[in-house]
Amino acid sequence: DAGITQSPRYKITETGRQVTLMCHQTWSHSYMFWYRQDLGHGLRLIYYSAAADITDKGEVPDGYVVSRSKTENFPLTLESATRSQTSVYFCASMLTNSYNEQFFGPGTRLTVL
Amino acid sequence: QKEVEQNSGPLSVPEGAIASLNCTYSDRGSQSFFWYRQYSGKSPELIMSIYSNGDKEDGRFTAQLNKASQYVSLLIRDSQPSDSATYLCAAQGGGTASKLTFGTGTRLQVTL
Numbered sequence: 001d002a003g004i005t006q007s008p009r010y011k012i013t014e015t016g017r018q019v020t021l022m023c024h025q026t027w028s029h030s031y032m033f034w035y036r037q038d039l040g041h042g043l044r045l046i047y048y049s050a051a052a053d054i055t056d057k058g059e060v061p062d063g064y065v066v067s068r069s070k071t072e073n074f075p076l077t078l079e080s081a082t083r084s085q086t087s088v089y090f091c092a093s094m095l096t097n098s099y100n101e102q103f104f105g106p107g108t109r110l111t112v113l
Numbered sequence: 114q115k116e117v118e119q120n121s122g123p124l125s126v127p128e129g130a131i132a133s134l135n136c137t138y139s140d141r142g143s144q145s146f147f148w149y150r151q152y153s154g155k156s157p158e159l160i161m162s163i164y165s166n167g168d169k170e171d172g173r174f175t176a177q178l179n180k181a182s183q184y185v186s187l188l189i190r191d192s193q194p195s196d197s198a199t200y201l202c203a204a205q206g207g208g209t210a211s212k213l214t215f216g217t218g219t220r221l222q223v224t225l
């Protein structure tokens with residue numbers, strides 16, 4: 001049971017480059033989420049998706065693009081990376097039940113130089 | 114701005130004691146509440162969910178919810194050094210049920 005995986009786990013890039021972070025889940029959860037975690041800010045929602053081809057903005061969407069052509073994949077793209085996007089990125093998926101519990105992937109640590 | 118507030122800590126408790134972690138939230142429409150444990154350098158791990166007023170127990174963990182006071186707490190009985198981590202409180206809003214708002218977390222240290 002692989003659950004939810006993210007790749008790469010670590011990434012160093014330069015300002016202005018395009019970067020794509022991958023997220024894959026094997027549970028067939030309909031909802032998927034992208035968060036970033038920064039000291040002093042906690043976890044903040046970037047984008048989420050209720051199903052394939054349905055995405056919506058979260059709290060901090062600027063500078064990010066998402067797509068969801070298949071239920072199991074939810075890639076996050078930084079079109080032109082900035083230093084302020086240096087962060088730890090977590091993908092999560094949600095079991096739709098009475099609690100709507102979210103489960104997190106292992107995270108990607110991104111450094112933008 | 115919907116907010117979830119937690120004391121950042123660190124909260125230091127001796128091994129075997131009860132650790133009490135607290136959280137308040139601003140959105141009265143919040144329906145469900147969650148506690149996640151996060152070890153340093155790791156991802157958040159769900160340990161408790163609660164959506165009714167009162168207590169919910171699971172092993173050494175008890176979650177408490179008081180919607181009138183907009184207050185959620187997590188009690189950890191018989192605290193162990195392995196419980197040392199940051200504990201994140203999250204509230205799920207009534208508007209878009211899927212979205213969580215997280216607190217910044219309380220760091221718990223269990224001392225020998």
